[in-house]
Amino acid sequence: MTFFDTVAAEIRKTATLPATAVALAVTVLGPVAITLINAVGVRAALRSGRPELTAYTSPAEAVFSAVPIGTVGAVVLGVVAVGGEYTANSARIGGGRQITTTLTAIPNRLAVLAAKAVTVVLLVAVAALVVIPASLALAGGIVGTDAPPAPGGVLSRSVGAGIYWLLTALIALAVTVFTRNGIVPIIVLVVNSTLVSVSVLLSHLTPLARFLPDLAGMSMFAGDLLAFDDALAPVTGGLVMATWTAALLALASAVFLRRDA
Amino acid sequence: MVLMLSVERLVKRRGSREILTDVTFRAAPGRVTGLLGPNGAGKSSTLRILLGLDRADAGTALVDGQPYRRLRQPLRTVGSMLEGSGAHRSRTARNHLTWMARSNGIPIRRVAEVLDQVGLGAAGGTRVGRFSLGMCQRLGLAAALLGEPRALVLDEPVNGLDPEGIRWIRVLLRGHADAGGTVLLSSHLMREVDEIADDLVVIAHGRVVAAGPIREVTAGYPTLEDAFFALTGPTAGGR
Numbered sequence: 001m002t003f004f005d006t007v008a009a010e011i012r013k014t015a016t017l018p019a020t021a022v023a024l025a026v027t028v029l030g031p032v033a034i035t036l037i038n039a040v041g042v043r044a045a046l047r048s049g050r051p052e053l054t055a056y057t058s059p060a061e062a063v064f065s066a067v068p069i070g071t072v073g074a075v076v077l078g079v080v081a082v083g084g085e086y087t088a089n090s091a092r093i094g095g096g097r098q099i100t101t102t103l104t105a106i107p108n109r110l111a112v113l114a115a116k117a118v119t120v121v122l123l124v125a126v127a128a129l130v131v132i133p134a135s136l137a138l139a140g141g142i143v144g145t146d147a148p149p150a151p152g153g154v155l156s157r158s159v160g161a162g163i164y165w166l167l168t169a170l171i172a173l174a175v176t177v178f179t180r181n182g183i184v185p186i187i188v189l190v191v192n193s194t195l196v197s198v199s200v201l202l203s204h205l206t207p208l209a210r211f212l213p214d215l216a217g218m219s220m221f222a223g224d225l226l227a228f229d230d231a232l233a234p235v236t237g238g239l240v241m242a243t244w245t246a247a248l249l250a251l252a253s254a255v256f257l258r259r260d261a
Numbered sequence: 262m263v264l265m266l267s268v269e270r271l272v273k274r275r276g277s278r279e280i281l282t283d284v285t286f287r288a289a290p291g292r293v294t295g296l297l298g299p300n301g302a303g304k305s306s307t308l309r310i311l312l313g314l315d316r317a318d319a320g321t322a323l324v325d326g327q328p329y330r331r332l333r334q335p336l337r338t339v340g341s342m343l344e345g346s347g348a349h350r351s352r353t354a355r356n357h358l359t360w361m362a363r364s365n366g367i368p369i370r371r372v373a374e375v376l377d378q379v380g381l382g383a384a385g386g387t388r389v390g391r392f393s394l395g396m397c398q399r400l401g402l403a404a405a406l407l408g409e410p411r412a413l414v415l416d417e418p419v420n421g422l423d424p425e426g427i428r429w430i431r432v433l434l435r436g437h438a439d440a441g442g443t444v445l446l447s448s449h450l451m452r453e454v455d456e457i458a459d460d461l462v463v464i465a466h467g468r469v470v471a472a473g474p475i476r477e478v479t480a481g482y483p484t485l486e487d488a489f490f491a492l493t494g495p496t497a498g499g500r
Contacts, residue, residue: 005363005364005365005366006364008363008364009360009361009363009364010360012356012359012360012363013352013360016352016353016356016359016360017349017351017352018351019351084349087349087350089345089346089348089350089389089390089397090350092394093345093346093350093389093390093392093393093394093396093397094344094345094346094394094397094398094401094420094421095344095345096343096344096345096346096347096397096401097344097347098347098348098349100309100312100314100343100344100347101347101348101357101361101404103313103314104312104313104314104329104335104336104339104341104343105335105336105361105364105365106364107313107329107330107331107332107335108330258316260309260314260315260316261309261314261315
């Protein structure tokens with residue numbers, strides 16, 4: 001059995017779950033929809049001659065402020081890859097969970113976890129490569145000739161947004177290894193990345209909050225959109241988030257290796 | 262075709278409670294070995310350790326002399342079925358078997374073959390969550406047979422099967438053993454074990470209280486049932 005076989009099996013396993021299709025749809029359609037709304041608002045403000053009505057006037061900002069909704073899809077993809085293993089079947093059909101099948105088929109647990117990470121990275125990367133360019137084109141098309149000259153760094157911020165999704169998905173995957181249940185990590189991570197960011201709240205209390213994974217990572221794409229003052233530089237922020245991700249994956253591997261299935 | 266499953270002095274603790282104590286037995290090729298004991302006796306725990314799912318606190322469980330976790334393409338050596346179907350409820354039976362086949366380099370045509378073999382040929386496209394208990398049990402068996410393994414390890418395989426299904430699995434397991442394969446199954450149902458097993462391992466409170474060919478274990482008792490209660494009851498003194 002090669003690692004390639006393990007990855008191929010994990011991709012097939014993940015791709016045939018309905019939750020994956022939903023998560024991919026959210027990752028792709030969510031940012032496009034929010035970009036559309038943002039861009040229409042920007043165009044209205046520019047055409048009425050009152051650009052101060054919106055927080056920004058550039059089509060690119062309309063896209064980058066829509067990134068959090070894509071994060072939701074990335075979180076779900078990461079959670080489902082592990083959480084699906086622990087979904088209990090009802091007693092009516094004999095109970096049981098898929099994890100026993102997975103680990104009897106592939107007893108090398110490190111390979112299982114690595115294959116899941118590869119699968120999640122591939123899915124999120126493909127989604128990001130489709131949705132970010134599409135959103136930029138859409139926003140540019142809507143705001144059209146009314147747009148101010150494009151600010152610099154759109155490409156690097158686009159890449160940053162994609163990396164932010166990848167790392168968020170991997171963090172979600174690692175956290176679900178600890179909880180062995182998808183519900184709690186989905187609720188916590190989705191709420192944190194959309195409605196109320198615990199890290200943003202903490203940033204009002206201590207400047208150390210900027211080193212938390214989500215705030216650090218957001219500096220890769222958010223630019224002036226980030227609602228607090230002493231954000232990290234984009235590359236520094238990316239490295240801080242990547243370090244968090246690596247540490248959580250390492251811890252998740254250690255737990256997964258030692259634990260009874 | 263020869264493959265021995267051997268469990269030696271297995272100890273497993275959960276918290277401060279010892280759930281397996283010095284469990285030792287073998288399942289030999291060409292024989293159906295029945296692991297018989299009441300619920301909670303330690304049957305599933307033993308099988309889970311043998312399959313590398315849980316860790317023993319002491320002792321060894323080996324497949325042909327090596328731990329399960331070291332097997333390459335394990336599904337082609339040991340086919341197993343634990344609780345239920347082992348499939349995610351949102352996935353179809355065919356998709357479940359297909360990812361399994363892919364993981365162990367098993368030809369994809371085996372998926373249709375085993376679905377037909379267990380009588381689920383028409384249900385391959387149905388989500389597992391809509392299966393009945395008996396269908397899940399058959400899917401679990403299909404998964405065990407997928408890699409044409411030499412050994413079968415089955416936890417409560419007749420659970421949820423109708424009389425026809427029970428007869429079917431009896432014929433299937435007999436055929437597997439007669440062809441030189443190794444079969445280890447657990448059950449709390451004495452009549453089923455009596456009709457299917459060549460060798461018996463009786464387990465109670467995490468200890469093996471009797472082991473050997475079924476006629477030896479039941480010698481001196483009118484029926485297996487009498488032997489079972491005498492061996493596993495509160496007054497049992499072990500072997």
